[in-house]
Amino acid sequence: MKKIEAIIKPFKLDDxxxxxxxxxxxxxxxxxxxGYGRQKGHKEIYRGAEYIVDFIPKxxxxxxxxxxxxxxxIETIRQAALTGKIGDGKIFxxxxxxxxxxxxxxxxxxxx
Amino acid sequence: MxxxxxxxxxxxxxxxxxxxxxxxxxxxxQDFSGLQARRQALDVYWQQGxxxxxxxxxxxxFIDHHLADSFAxxxxxxxxxxxxxxxxxxxxELYPFSDIDLMLLYDPARKDELKSLVEAILYxxxxxxxxxxxxxxxxxxxxxxxSEDFFFRVxxxxxxxxxxxxxxxxxxxxxxxxxxxxGKRQEFLDDMLEQRLKRETQYGRHTYLLEPHIKEGCGxxxxxxxMVWTAHVVFGxxxxxxxxxxxxxxxxxxxxxxxxxxxxxxxxxxxHYVSGRKNDQLxxxxxxxxxxxxxxxxxxxxxxxxxxxxxxxGHMQTISVTTDLFFEHVEEVLGSDDAPMAGKTLEPGIxxxxxxxHLANTERIRSEPKLFMRLFYQSSRIGKSLHFRTRKAxxxxxxxxxxxxxxxxxxxKLFLSILVAPEPFRVLEEMLDxxxxxxxxxxxxxxxxxxxxxxxxxxxVDRHLVQTINELEKLKEDESNTYAVVSSPHILxxxxxxxxxxxxxxxxxxxxxxxxxxxxxxRMGLTTNELGILDFLVRNHLFLSHTAQRxxxxxxxxxxxxxxxxxTPEKLAMLYLLTIADARATGPTVWNDxxxxxxxxxxxxxxxxxxxxxxxxxxxxxxxxxxxxxxxxKVSELLPQGAKTNFDLFSDDYxxxxxxxxxxxxxxxxxxxxxxDVLFLHEQSRDSWSLLVITRDRSGLLARIFGVLALHNLNxxxxxxxxxxxxxAVDTIEVSSAISETYDWxxxxxxxxxxxxxxxxxxxxxxxxxxxxxxxxxxxxxxxxRLAAKVAIDNEASEIYSIIEVFSEDRIGILYDITKALSDFxxxxxxxxxxxxxxxxxxxxxxxxxxxxxxxxxSFIKELQEGLLYAVSKQ
Numbered sequence: 001m002k003k004i005e006a007i008i009k010p011f012k013l014d015d016x017x018x019x020x021x022x023x024x025x026x027x028x029x030x031x032x033x034x035g036y037g038r039q040k041g042h043k044e045i046y047r048g049a050e051y052i053v054d055f056i057p058k059x060x061x062x063x064x065x066x067x068x069x070x071x072x073x074i075e076t077i078r079q080a081a082l083t084g085k086i087g088d089g090k091i092f093x094x095x096x097x098x099x100x101x102x103x104x105x106x107x108x109x110x111x112x
Numbered sequence: 113m114x115x116x117x118x119x120x121x122x123x124x125x126x127x128x129x130x131x132x133x134x135x136x137x138x139x140x141x142q143d144f145s146g147l148q149a150r151r152q153a154l155d156v157y158w159q160q161g162x163x164x165x166x167x168x169x170x171x172x173x174f175i176d177h178h179l180a181d182s183f184a185x186x187x188x189x190x191x192x193x194x195x196x197x198x199x200x201x202x203x204x205e206l207y208p209f210s211d212i213d214l215m216l217l218y219d220p221a222r223k224d225e226l227k228s229l230v231e232a233i234l235y236x237x238x239x240x241x242x243x244x245x246x247x248x249x250x251x252x253x254x255x256x257x258x259s260e261d262f263f264f265r266v267x268x269x270x271x272x273x274x275x276x277x278x279x280x281x282x283x284x285x286x287x288x289x290x291x292x293x294x295g296k297r298q299e300f301l302d303d304m305l306e307q308r309l310k311r312e313t314q315y316g317r318h319t320y321l322l323e324p325h326i327k328e329g330c331g332x333x334x335x336x337x338x339m340v341w342t343a344h345v346v347f348g349x350x351x352x353x354x355x356x357x358x359x360x361x362x363x364x365x366x367x368x369x370x371x372x373x374x375x376x377x378x379x380x381x382x383x384h385y386v387s388g389r390k391n392d393q394l395x396x397x398x399x400x401x402x403x404x405x406x407x408x409x410x411x412x413x414x415x416x417x418x419x420x421x422x423x424x425x426g427h428m429q430t431i432s433v434t435t436d437l438f439f440e441h442v443e444e445v446l447g448s449d450d451a452p453m454a455g456k457t458l459e460p461g462i463x464x465x466x467x468x469x470h471l472a473n474t475e476r477i478r479s480e481p482k483l484f485m486r487l488f489y490q491s492s493r494i495g496k497s498l499h500f501r502t503r504k505a506x507x508x509x510x511x512x513x514x515x516x517x518x519x520x521x522x523x524x525k526l527f528l529s530i531l532v533a534p535e536p537f538r539v540l541e542e543m544l545d546x547x548x549x550x551x552x553x554x555x556x557x558x559x560x561x562x563x564x565x566x567x568x569x570x571x572x573v574d575r576h577l578v579q580t581i582n583e584l585e586k587l588k589e590d591e592s593n594t595y596a597v598v599s600s601p602h603i604l605x606x607x608x609x610x611x612x613x614x615x616x617x618x619x620x621x622x623x624x625x626x627x628x629x630x631x632x633x634x635r636m637g638l639t640t641n642e643l644g645i646l647d648f649l650v651r652n653h654l655f656l657s658h659t660a661q662r663x664x665x666x667x668x669x670x671x672x673x674x675x676x677x678x679x680t681p682e683k684l685a686m687l688y689l690l691t692i693a694d695a696r697a698t699g700p701t702v703w704n705d706x707x708x709x710x711x712x713x714x715x716x717x718x719x720x721x722x723x724x725x726x727x728x729x730x731x732x733x734x735x736x737x738x739x740x741x742x743x744x745x746k747v748s749e750l751l752p753q754g755a756k757t758n759f760d761l762f763s764d765d766y767x768x769x770x771x772x773x774x775x776x777x778x779x780x781x782x783x784x785x786x787x788x789d790v791l792f793l794h795e796q797s798r799d800s801w802s803l804l805v806i807t808r809d810r811s812g813l814l815a816r817i818f819g820v821l822a823l824h825n826l827n828x829x830x831x832x833x834x835x836x837x838x839x840x841a842v843d844t845i846e847v848s849s850a851i852s853e854t855y856d857w858x859x860x861x862x863x864x865x866x867x868x869x870x871x872x873x874x875x876x877x878x879x880x881x882x883x884x885x886x887x888x889x890x891x892x893x894x895x896x897x898r899l900a901a902k903v904a905i906d907n908e909a910s911e912i913y914s915i916i917e918v919f920s921e922d923r924i925g926i927l928y929d930i931t932k933a934l935s936d937f938x939x940x941x942x943x944x945x946x947x948x949x950x951x952x953x954x955x956x957x958x959x960x961x962x963x964x965x966x967x968x969x970x971s972f973i974k975e976l977q978e979g980l981l982y983a984v985s986k987q
Contacts, residue, residue, distance in 0.1 A: 010710065011662050032706040043830060043846065044716045045769055046593075046723075051716060057706045085666050 001096040001112070002070050006061045007033065008081040008089040013059045019080035020063070023072055027112075029062040037090070058089060064099055064112050141177035147236045150174065154208055158385075164378045165205075172197075172204040175212060176274050179233060183275035186232035192222035193229060194276035194284075199245075202270030207380055209390035212237065213245040213267060217280055220250045243390065251284050258292060262303050265292055269341050293345050298446050300345045304338055305439065322570045322699070324428060326376055326383070327392035331428030333380070335435040336373055346442055360438060362508070369434050372427035379424065382406075394424065399565065413618045421563035425572050429561060433545050440500040458490050468499035477505055481512045484548060485526045492530040492539045498546075506546040513551045524636035527552070531605035537582035540609070544578060555628045558616050570699035573615050580608040583693035591692070596742045597685040603642050604686045606633070607649035608693055614650075626651035648683060649690055656691045660710040665717060674714075675721045684722055688715045723768075740764035746772035751779070761837035765943065769832055770844075778842050782806055785840065790871050792864045800829055800848045801858075807871060809841040812935035814944070815928055816870040817843060819877035822925035823884060824863050825850045831927075831946035845946075850924050881925060901984045903977045907966050913942060913958040914967040916976075920984040930955065933983040937976055938962035 008016060013030065020028065034055040044051045065073055074091055081089055101111040141153070157170050176197075183195050198213040200206065216233070218226055230248060237244045249257065258265045268288055273281040293300070315329045326332045343349040349358055352373075356366035382405050383391060386398050394402065403420035410416045455463035455470060461483055463472050469491050477483045484506060491498055498506075517523055530539050543549035550557040559573035571579055584605055588595050598604055610632060614625030629650040633643045655677070663670055678684045691711060695703040744759050750772055751757060757779060767775065781791050781804070791806040805817055814833060821828060826847040833843045849858065869875040901920040918930055927946065934941060934957065943958035961967050967976065 009664070011664050014662070032704070034706055034709070044720075045832070046716055046719050050771065051712060053709050053712065055709070057709045083664060083666065087666075 001099060001108070002065060002067055003094045003096045004061075004063045004065060004070065004073055004077070005092040005094065006063075006077045006081070006089065007035075007058050007091075008061070008077070009083065009087060010057055010059045012081045012083070013061075016061065016077055016080040019076045020073070023076050025063055025065070025073060025076075027063070031060045031062075033058050033060045037087075056087065064096055066109060066112070141174040147175070147178045147240045150240050150242070163381060164374055167381055168205045168207060168377065171206040171208070172201060175201070175206060178236070179214075180275040182233050182236060183229075186229055187276060188222070188225045188229070190222070191277040191279055192219040192225070193217065194278070194281040195233065195274045196281060196284075197270075197272045197274050198267040199270055202267070202272040204272070205377075207390075208384035209243075209388075210384075211243040211245050211390070215246070215254075215271075216248045217254070217276075217284060218248065218250060219280065220252075251280075251287065254284060255287060255291060258288065262307065265303075266341060268292075269344060297346045301342060301442055301446055304342055305443075308335075308338060308439070323393055323395050324424065325393045326380055326424075326428070329393075329428070331430070331432035331435075332392075333376065335431050336376075339435045339438050342439070342442055346446065355438075360441065361434065362504075364508075365434055368430050372430040375423065375427045376431075378406075394421075414616060415565055417565045418563050421565070422561045422572070425561040425563060429545075437500045437504060458494070459486065462487060462490050464490075464494065464496060465499070467496055469494075469496050469502065470499045471502045471505055474501065474505040477509050478512055481514065481517050482520070482523065484513060484517070484552075485523045488530060488539050488543060488548070489526040491542065492533045492535065495535060497538070498542055503542065503546050506548055510547050510551045513548070518552060518554075519635055519637075521637040528602040528606065528636070531581065531609065532601045534585070536585055536605065537578060540578045540581055544574060550574075553610075553632055555610075555613050555632055559613060562616050564615070568699050568702050571697070573612050576697055577609050577612055579697035580611065580690075580693045581605060583696045584608045584689060587689050587693060591689060593739075594685045594689060597682055597739055598689070599682060600642060600645065603638070603645050604649070604689060607646050607653070607686070607690055610646075611650050611653045611690065611694060622651055622654055625653075645683065645686070649686055652677075652687060653690055653694060656687055656711060656714060657695065657707070660714040661707070665710075665713055671714075671717050671721060675718050678718060678722070681719060681722045684715070684718055740767045743767040743772050743775065747775050747779075750776045758837075761840075763834070763837075766834045766836070766842075769834070778804075778806065782836075782840055782842070790868050792867055794860055800846050801826075803845045803847060805841070805843045805845070805867070807841055809835045809839050810871075811938070811940065812932070813841055813871065814843070814941055815931035815935045816873075816875075816877065817845070817867065818927040818931055819881060819925075820863060820867050820870050820875075821845070821847060822928050823866065823877070823880055824858070825924070827922075827924060828927050828946055831944060833941060833944035833946075835942050877928070881928065901981055903980045903984075905967060905973050905977065907968055910958060912966075913960060916957045916959055916980070918955045918957075918980060918984060926984055927955070929983040929986055930980060933979050934959065937979065939967070939976075940964075 006016070010032075017028070017030075034057055036055050043053070061077070063073060070093060074093070077091055098107060099111040100107050104111075153174050154167075154171060157167055162170055179195060183193075187193055194217040196202075196215045196217055197204075198215055200210055201213050206212070214233075214237075216226075216230060226248065234244065234246060254268075258268060271281075271285065271288075311328055311334060312330060315325050321329065324332070328334050339355075340351065343355050343360070347358060347360075349355055349360075352361075352366065352370060355361050356363060361369065379394070379402065380392060382402060383394065383398065386401055386405070387395075399421060400417045403415075403417040406420055406423075408416035408420045411419070455465035455472065457463045457472070458469070461472050461476050461480065463470050469487060471477055471483065471487065487498060487502065487506070530536055540549065543552075544560075550560050556574060556577070559577070562573040563569075564573065569576065595601075607629065610629040611625060612621060613628045613632075614621035614623070617624060626647045630643055630647050633646045638646065655674075659665075659670075659674055665671065678687060688711070692703070692708075695707065744767065747759075747767075748757070762775075770778075781793070784791055785806065785808070789807060791804070793804040795802045795804075803821075807813070818828065827850045828845055829848055830846040831843065832845075833841070835841050866875055870877060902918075904917040904919075906915040906917070916934075920926065931941065939959045939961055941957050941959050945956045959967070961972075967973060
């Protein structure tokens with residue numbers, strides 16, 4: 001099992017969710033995150049006031065899938081999140097040791 | 113939990129069951145064998161349709177019976193012991209999972225017999241699984257504990273003898289009365305008010321929270337009890353009915369209050385069932401089930417649960433308002449030893465007395481309905497609340513608020529002035545609580561106490577609207593720059609108050625709301641222009657947040673379309689403020705710095721575009737003028753008295769680009785230009801440095817500055833280049849190091865001296881840079897996707913200047929190359945905005961050719977474009 005974490009542009013969230021639904025991914029965790037990478041924060045001055053944005057708002061998705069599905073999920077996210085411009089985001093894949101469903105205690109594949 | 117899982121579908125009836133109830137066959141406590149059968153008993157009562165207060169009483173009787181039974185079986189003979197019920201149990205109000213508060217009062221002489229009696233009483237209770245609060249005290253101990261513990265002191269007010277010695281119990285109640293009630297009225301009231309305040313802090317001051325706590329929350333049972341207790345201690349009144357008889361409540365108030373109380377009782381009963389435990393908070397997850405139990409069904413425009421919650425909020429509101437009025441009354445009665453003060457007349461019919469605003473004569477409001485708004489206006493003007501009797505008079509005479517009043521211009525003017533005055537929130541809340549607001553603006557009645565069943569909306573719609581006004585007021589300061597652009601704040605505030613007026617009819621609330629708002633505005637006599645803005649704001653109040661969160665803000669076409677839709681900087685500013693206020697007033701999860709950052713990005717993009725592009729020349733100029741005027745005033749205030757400053761030197765554009773303090777700093781530095789040729793300042797700001805160069809303008813100046821920066825490995829993050837009317841160049845440049853994270857080693861002195869040399873044309877920048885940059889130019893080819901460079905020349909946007917926009921990939925020295933190229937073409941740069949974003953540079957130059965004219969010759973434009981493209985793509 002793998003955990004896929006994707007950091008994407010917020011406005012792409014609906015597209016990515018829809019695309020993932022399309023390949024049968026029904027569950028995910030979504031959070032509002034902030035950070036910066038190559039796309040740095042910036043400072044603007046408008047009408048005498050300084051506006052500093054030190055971080056850039058992004059959406060983060062976390063999905064647990066079976067190893068066999070990883071490539072498909074990555075490609076789906078990548079295509080749906082792509083604008084071709086800087087700041088499109090990143091995808092991370094991490095190993096997952098175990099998954100347990102709290103309600104039933106099911107483990108592994110069944111619990112995804 | 114058999115009780116819960118059987119999942120009764122009996123509906124809570126609207127009827128109030130009296131004590132005798134509607135039972136077909138009366139089942140008595142003795143029909144059940146012992147306390148163990150408590151659940152079974154409740155089940156039977158429930159199935160028989162016993163609900164509301166009757167169920168509480170039945171439950172209490174049941175416990176009484178079995179406790180008395182245990183007591184009788186094991187109590188030693190004589191007058192040594194009394195079993196006493198306290199608190200809610202003392203009042204015979206036992207909810208399915210309420211605590212049972214018991215006290216065994218004993219004669220210290222009989223201490224030895226205590227143990228077996230306690231066991232006989234408590235063990236069976238524990239076996240039922242109920243929460244039992246128990247204590248064993250002598251009379252002396254009772255008095256001592258009461259002196260220390262406010263809650264025990266209050267619980268004692270409801271003490272009731274269940275079994276045992278009546279004389280012993282009577283001794284206790286007598287003593288309690290002498291020590292803690294008689295002559296202690298003021299102390300009692302103070303304690304009570306202090307507790308109320310504590311509860312308000314802990315549970316919120318409002319009745320309309322998403323998950324109301326019906327026991328401790330505002331408008332909950334504690335409020336009811338506090339009122340009854342206080343009436344008992346202060347006036348010797350025993351129950352609600354006697355409050356009405358004593359004239360503390362009007363008949364109307366009494367009826368509504370009693371109705372509200374009965375409703376809450378039924379809710380709390382049901383809530384205990386639904387949760388299967390002692391739970392007094394109407395959690396989100398229970399609300400739908402509760403709504404169903406209370407017989408609500410989903411309708412086209414309102415969910416069952418929203419309907420239900422609206423009733424709940426309405427009743428809690430009744431309780432909250434009534435108890436507030438009651439406590440104000442009591443405070444006044446007890447505080448009346450102050451010498452009666454003559455009121456100060458504010459205007460005919462209205463006076464201020466003891467810090468409250470009064471109707472001089474409550475009858476007068478009937479014949480002079482204009483007094484309604486005058487009262488609130490005075491309250492707003494002098495910052496004092498209306499006296500409770502005046503509030504009662506307003507509520508009692510609302511039918512006098514007629515169409516004539518609603519159409520009165522004078523009245524509307526007062527109302528709008530209240531909105532923009534300080535503390536509009538306080539006044540609007542009083543308007544809402546007295547019922548005046550929804551009578552004056554009947555469109556708002558539809559959203560009164562209207563709940564929205566989702567986890568975002570913490571407030572009911574009416575409270576949310578008033579809260580929005582509160583947030584708008586805060587923005588006067590928090591976003592003072594944006595607020596300064598708004599020339600008609602009353603329209604902004606009115607839009608804040610009305611933006612959700614279209615809710616409660618299903619989808620499309622913004623459009624419907626705009627129509628309703630227009631209707632309100634017309635009645636108030638707003639001008640066509642004002643109506644247009646009001647309509648626009650209400651109709652589009654979700655536009656900015658939706659766009660910011662769901663659309664690609666890098667899409668320039670989108671930004672352009674949005675800018676056209678918003679049209680003027682002033683409308684944008686108003687919409688931006690409304691968006692923030694709306695989000696902040698919705699709930700804690702709706703507004704955070706994540707969303708703020710997205711919204712700000714959109715706002716700035718639109719604002720800069722609206723300022724530059726000629727979307728609506730007139731409007732835009734006017735609003736920029738207002739902003740610049742404000743800055744001029746600020747700057748004059750900041751400059752020392754008597755300092756002569758010729759403001760004609762500064763363009764609006766320049767003034768709008770800096771905070772007033774910075775402009776003052778520029779003016780002060782520039783005075784030194786008499787002695788020195790070049791003034792250079794550097795200052796650390798966060799992770800970059802801010803450089804200021806002031807000197808006389810000359811051709812090629814910028815190229816020389818940027819060249820020196822490149823020589824010192826500094827990346828230009830942003831720059832603002834201005835030339836004052838007297839030829840003083842004021843350039844502020846934001847830089848960061850291209851090589852190092854820290855600037856400790858940065859040799860500012862060497863840089864400053866090279867800057868002097870360069871500006872005086874005594875530094876060979878070209879050869880120094882080519883030597884310097886050679887190693888940096890050996891970039892690996894083809895690894896990075898190259899961004900296509902672009903040069904656009906626009907003669908439309910500005911009346912005076914040609915605007916050159918250069919888009920290219922960033923690299924060190926690029927600005928030197930661009931400005932050098934411009935200088936070689938003999939082009940003067942009057943203003944520049946340098947913005948590196950990500951790896952891309954977007955530089956905007958406001959320029960004229962060497963004849964001081966716009967660049968309009970097509971062949972020169974082409975040549976210039978090619979020259980600049982070559983400059984930026986140099987390797």
